Amino acid sequence: MAKAKMLTGCRASAEGAKAAEVEVICSFPIRPYTAIMMELAKMVANGELNAEFIHGEGEHAQLSVVLGACAAGARAFTGSSGVGVTYAMEIYSPMAGGRYPAQMAIADRTLDPPGDFGSEHTDAMCTRDNGWLLGWACSPQEVYDNTLIAYRVGEDHRVMLPQMVCQDGYFISHIPDKVVLGEQSQVKEFLPPYRPISPLSLTHPVSHGPQIRPDQGAPMDAQRAQTFLAVPKVIEEATADFGRIFGRNYDPFVEQYKLADAEIAFFIMGAHANTARAAVDRLRKQGVKVGMARLRWVRPWPTHQLAAALGHVKAIGVVETSTSYGGAMRGGNLIHELRASLYDLDDRPLVTSFMGGLGGETIWPADFDHMAKVLTQAVKEKKVRNYVQWLGM
Amino acid sequence: MQAFDYKYQQLEPVKSFKRVPGPEMYVPGHRTCAGCGPALNYRLVAKAAGKDTIFIGPTGCMYVANASYLCTPYAVSWIHAQITNAGAVASGIEAAFKVAMRKGRHAGPFPNIIVMAGDGGSVDIGLQAMSGMMYRNHKVLFICYDNESYANTGIQTSPMTPYGANTTFTPPGKEIPEGKTLFPKNAPQLVIGGHPAVKYVATTTIAHPLDLMNKVRKALSQPGPTFLHMLCPCPKGWKFDEKMTREMARLAVETGMWSLYEWENGTYNYTNVPKKYKPVNEYMQHQGRFAHLKPEHIAKMQAFVDEKIKAVQRPIPVAAAVPGKQ
Numbered sequence: 001m002a003k004a005k006m007l008t009g010c011r012a013s014a015e016g017a018k019a020a021e022v023e024v025i026c027s028f029p030i031r032p033y034t035a036i037m038m039e040l041a042k043m044v045a046n047g048e049l050n051a052e053f054i055h056g057e058g059e060h061a062q063l064s065v066v067l068g069a070c071a072a073g074a075r076a077f078t079g080s081s082g083v084g085v086t087y088a089m090e091i092y093s094p095m096a097g098g099r100y101p102a103q104m105a106i107a108d109r110t111l112d113p114p115g116d117f118g119s120e121h122t123d124a125m126c127t128r129d130n131g132w133l134l135g136w137a138c139s140p141q142e143v144y145d146n147t148l149i150a151y152r153v154g155e156d157h158r159v160m161l162p163q164m165v166c167q168d169g170y171f172i173s174h175i176p177d178k179v180v181l182g183e184q185s186q187v188k189e190f191l192p193p194y195r196p197i198s199p200l201s202l203t204h205p206v207s208h209g210p211q212i213r214p215d216q217g218a219p220m221d222a223q224r225a226q227t228f229l230a231v232p233k234v235i236e237e238a239t240a241d242f243g244r245i246f247g248r249n250y251d252p253f254v255e256q257y258k259l260a261d262a263e264i265a266f267f268i269m270g271a272h273a274n275t276a277r278a279a280v281d282r283l284r285k286q287g288v289k290v291g292m293a294r295l296r297w298v299r300p301w302p303t304h305q306l307a308a309a310l311g312h313v314k315a316i317g318v319v320e321t322s323t324s325y326g327g328a329m330r331g332g333n334l335i336h337e338l339r340a341s342l343y344d345l346d347d348r349p350l351v352t353s354f355m356g357g358l359g360g361e362t363i364w365p366a367d368f369d370h371m372a373k374v375l376t377q378a379v380k381e382k383k384v385r386n387y388v389q390w391l392g393m
Numbered sequence: 394m395q396a397f398d399y400k401y402q403q404l405e406p407v408k409s410f411k412r413v414p415g416p417e418m419y420v421p422g423h424r425t426c427a428g429c430g431p432a433l434n435y436r437l438v439a440k441a442a443g444k445d446t447i448f449i450g451p452t453g454c455m456y457v458a459n460a461s462y463l464c465t466p467y468a469v470s471w472i473h474a475q476i477t478n479a480g481a482v483a484s485g486i487e488a489a490f491k492v493a494m495r496k497g498r499h500a501g502p503f504p505n506i507i508v509m510a511g512d513g514g515s516v517d518i519g520l521q522a523m524s525g526m527m528y529r530n531h532k533v534l535f536i537c538y539d540n541e542s543y544a545n546t547g548i549q550t551s552p553m554t555p556y557g558a559n560t561t562f563t564p565p566g567k568e569i570p571e572g573k574t575l576f577p578k579n580a581p582q583l584v585i586g587g588h589p590a591v592k593y594v595a596t597t598t599i600a601h602p603l604d605l606m607n608k609v610r611k612a613l614s615q616p617g618p619t620f621l622h623m624l625c626p627c628p629k630g631w632k633f634d635e636k637m638t639r640e641m642a643r644l645a646v647e648t649g650m651w652s653l654y655e656w657e658n659g660t661y662n663y664t665n666v667p668k669k670y671k672p673v674n675e676y677m678q679h680q681g682r683f684a685h686l687k688p689e690h691i692a693k694m695q696a697f698v699d700e701k702i703k704a705v706q707r708p709i710p711v712a713a714a715v716p717g718k719q
Contacts, residue, residue, distance in 0.1 A: 023492040024485060050495060052488035056481065057525035064478035064522065068449075068485025071472055074492055076485065090475055200470040200486060202445050202504055209473030210460040 007179040009172035012140035013079070013105045013165070014039030015179070016147025018049050019187045022077040022103075024069035026054045026062040030084040031117055032169040033107035037079065059084040063091035063104070070100035070162075071208055073199035075151070077102065081169060082109030085123040095162045096131030097224070098209055099197070101154035103147070104132075106166045107173035108270070108321075110359050118360015119169035121270060121322040125298070125333050131224055133163040133231065134299040136269045138255075140177045143167045145248060146296075148182070152191050152238045158230050160197060168321075170360065171271035182246055190245045231300045253302035254309050255294035258284065262291030264375035265310060267338055268319040269295040272356065272363045276319070279368030288372055295334070303341045310338075311345050315375040318353035319363065320388070331355050331388030350375075352384040356391040367391045399494055400501035401532065402445060404610035410603065414440055422466035423459040428635025430625030430642070431455050431538045433599045435466075435509060438536060438623075441606035442613060444469060446505040447486060451479035451519060453511030454545040454627075455538065470504075477518050479508045480526035483533040505613045508535045512553035513543050516580045524583075527618040530590035534612045534619050537580055540627035548630040552578040555650070556697060557690050558682045560630075565685040572685065576697055584620040585656055591618050595655040598624040600642035601665065604653065611655075624651050632681025644676040649702040663705050673698050 007015065013036045017025070025044070027037035043049040052069075056062035059080045066076035080088065085106060095102065110120040121136075128134055133154055137143040143165065150163035167173055182190075198206045212220065236252045243249035255273070258280055259265060266276045273294040283290045293309050293316075295302075310316055320332025329335045335353040342348050354371055356363040370391070378384045407413050418439035425432040431454055439446070448467060450456045451474040459466055460473065474482040487506050493499040510519055515537035523535055542560055543549040549562040556576045559565055563573040581594050593615045597605040605623065612619035626641035628634070633641055645651035649670040654663045673695050677683040683691075 023496075024488045026485070050492065052492055054484060054488055054529065057521055057528075060478060061481040061484075061522055061525055064474070064481030065485035065488070068472070068474075068482035068487075069489040070485070071482075072447075072486040072489035072493070073498070074485075074489035076489075090477060094473075094475060200447050200472055202447075202470070202502075205468060205470045207460060207465040207467055207471045210462045210465050211457060212462040216462060 002180055002183060004178040004180045006176040007140050008035065008174050008176050009137070009140040009143045009167045010035035010107065010174065011039055012144040012179050013147060013167070014043065015181055016144040017077045017105070018043055019182055020075065020148060020151050020191060021049070022051055023074040024052045024054065024066060024076040026056040026065040026078045028056045028059055028062050028080070028084065030081050032109060032173045033079045033081040033105060035173065036105050036107070059088035060091060063088040063095060066102040067091060067095050067098065067100050070102040070196070071098065071200050073194070073196040075194040077105070079105035081107050082123050083112050086111060086126055089127070092127050092130035092132060094209070099160040101160050101162055101194070103151055103154065103163045103165060105147070106164055107169040108166055109169045116359050117169070119171055119271070120358055120360065121166070124164055124166045125322040127164070128299055131161065132299060133161050133297070134166070135164070135297045136166045136295065137172065138271055138273045138294060140172060141179045141248070143172065144179055144181065145242065145246070145250070148187065148191055149238050149242055153231065153234050155194050156234045157195070157197065159227060159234050161227065166270070168271035186245050190242060228300050232302065235297065250296065253295070253297055253305045255296065256309050257292040257294070259291035259293060259309060259313070261289060262313055263289040263379060264315045264317070264372060265291045265293055265313045266319055266368065266371065267293050267295070267310070267316050267334065269298070269334070270321060272319060272321065275363055275365060276368060279365050282365065283369065283372050288376070290372055301337055301341070306338060306341045307345060310349060311342065313349045315350040315352070315378045315384070317371045317375050318351065319371070320353050320355050321357040323358070329353060329387040335387070350378045350384050352378060352386060353388045354391050355388060361392065363391065397495055399491060399503045401503050401616055402505060403614045404443070406607045406610060407441070407603065413606065414443060416440070416444065418442065418444065418446065418468045420466050420468050422461070422464045424461065425454070425458045426629050426635070428628040428638045430599050430627055430638050431540055433638065434538050434605070434623055434625045435459070437599065437602050437605050438507065438509070438609050439469070441609040442505045442507060445502050446507060447471070449474050449479050449483045449486070449506070449508045451508070451510045451514040452476035453514050454540065455509055455511065457545040476514045478522045479510050479514055479519055480522035480524070480533070480535065483508050483535070484526045484529060484531045487531045487533055503532070506533045508533060510535065510537055512537055512539045512541060512580070513551045516578050516583055517552050520583070524588065527584060527588040527591050527620070530617050532617055534609070534621065536621045536623060538623050538625045539580070540625045540630060542627065542630045544627050544630045553580065556694055557686050559685055560682070570685070570687065571690045580622050581620065581656065588618070591620060592658050593619045593656070594621070596622045596651070596653055598642035598646060598651060598653070599626070600639045600646070601653065604664070608655065630682070633679045637679060641676070641679065644671070644679070647671050648673045648676040649698045650676050652702065652705055666705055670702060
């Protein structure tokens with residue numbers, strides 16, 4: 001096996017795209033994801049990657065360029081952060097509806113105002129209902145791996161959907177960590193070339209995206225919903241294959257850390273899971289029966305897998321790194337879907353949430369101690385006192 | 394970048410109507426209004442471009458009234474773009490074919506990649522994407538089929554709507570008697586003035602079909618981005634008798650409301666210049682959108698046109714320097 005290199009998440013993302021031999025790349029600068037494009041620009045300039053590198057005039061154009069490229073049969077790659085992600089909002093739906101399996105790398109950043117470079121998941125979470133596959137990594141290695149896994153899943157003919165491969169800005173995107181890059185033979189075995197379905201062609205004329213009548217809309221929506229039911233199996237296959245070929249094994253949907261005998265658990269995604277793991281170890285030494293569940297895919301949301309992983313726990317603290325102002329639980333996004341996922345259990349865990357890491361704040365080990373205390377108290381009182389509380393204030 | 398032969402098509406001019414290519418690439422299946430200028434225009438463009446063509450159709454009349462599911466009128470490949478992003482989608486398609494040819498997946502010829510955008514999709518909400526495509530030197534022909542309004546949504550003003558027009562967003566009233574108070578953008582000048590990669594820009598109308606087809610063929614034979622501005626009268630939006638569509642375009646040229654020209658590597662070549670221009674009212678009087686105007690408003694339009702046609706006698710030098718003629 002190749003030796004590990006110290007790479008940032010951005011570099012790992014670019015290496016993943018290079019390994020996937022992406023053919024059309026569209027860039028626009030915004031921190032912190034920019035470094036991904038800087039790396040790819042060098043690879044194209046040096047002749048390491050046979051691709052068209054296009055300077056989009058904004059994120060809306062970035063998405064539009066890769067949509068066109070994908071429709072014409074190319075494997076396409078783009079990316080963004082923060083308000084860049086939301087500037088492109090119009091194009092997410094046509095991209096998914098047109099079944100163009102291009103990939104977007106996201107290094108999460110807060111939305112304005114005020115201007116803040118810090119990491120926060122709200123940017124990509126805003127797009128979650130537009131029909132993309134949406135997954136989060138918690139290390140540069142996982143960024144590299146998810147880049148390949150997402151292409152394999154998205155381009156599968158049972159799926160044909162665009163993918164977002166997200167990483168927390170700075171915490172992952174700019175802090176080097178050990179990354180083992182795949183051998184060309186491994187990548188070749190894992191990721192077949194993109195096989196477009198009815199691409200724009202001179203020999204077989206096709207029409208992409210004509211107008212439909214209102215009565216044709218629901219069947220198409222239903223077909224997409226049906227596709228999403230089939231995606232989990234494809235993700236499972238791809239993740240298992242990835243483990244077999246590359247020797248790195250992931251739980252396809254939920255990393256389960258010391259959950260088996262846990263009474264309380266943190267439910268989290270992204271970079272802060274690394275702190276959570278350390279906190280679990282330390283709290284365990286103090287006799288607290290705590291575990292962690294880390295979400296790897298937000299779309300498709302792993303409803304049953306979460307019920308299976310967390311159903312036995314008595315109280316769950318959702319660590320929210322995105323906002324849902326005025327939402328049912330008055331805090332972030334994840335708690336809504338987690339509570340819904342557990343609703344049909346006979347013996348439901350208590351679920352509360354903690355707003356943390358907003359604006360790029362660090363979630364400290366002491367914050368996890370506090371969360372464990374709140375959860376232990378909830379178990380004792382058999383109820384949660386709040387839907388949400390804000391950490392560090 | 395290493396040189397690579399992308400096998401760009403070279404389309405010879407069509408000498409006469411008898412030699413116009415037979416095959417139709419814009420075929421029955423659309424449901425445009427009777428007398429639709431843009432539909433007539435589409436047919437001529439598609440015929441001139443031929444089978445090795447891909448159309449990008451941003452939202453507009455030529456999307457909404459043309460491209461119905463399972464019944465599109467295109468005999469060549471076509472893709473919808475948002476009204477905002479035709480230039481960018483075209484850029485991606487062009488890039489994909491370049492890579493496909495370098496990797497040997499597509500043997501050639503390189504497709505004629507044509508954007509068919511309305512005036513809004515070109516120089517209003519679509520301006521950014523069009524400009525980006527042209528700046529980046531993609532081999533794409535961007536056509537603005539100009540029917541002078543957002544027509545399919547019910548005739549709202551666009552930046553190409555003429556002064557004095559009654560649209561549903563510029564209704565004449567007591568306070569604003571002339572309806573639209575602004576004068577339109579100059580679409581070709583937006584392209585010419587700011588895009589060094591563009592070497593060929595031309596204007597034409599559906600009343601000049603041979604001229605139109607040859608400008609399409611000439612534009613498609615260029616190695617880089619090109620722009621055609623085509624006047625496509627709209628009976629519904631301009632409120633004229635639908636059998637007068639071609640007549641409207643002809644009168645636009647005869648009154649100086651519209652000029653036919655080519656701009657090639659920095660040089661203007663005007664054609665169909667009338668010996669004596671007719672008064673603008675000979676054009677305006679047929680159109681219900683101008684019916685509310687008073688003589689002073691028509692005089693204001695005449696003054697605007699008089700100023701504009703001075704450029705026909707003395708072409709304006711281009712603002713941006715144009716490096717070496719080909």
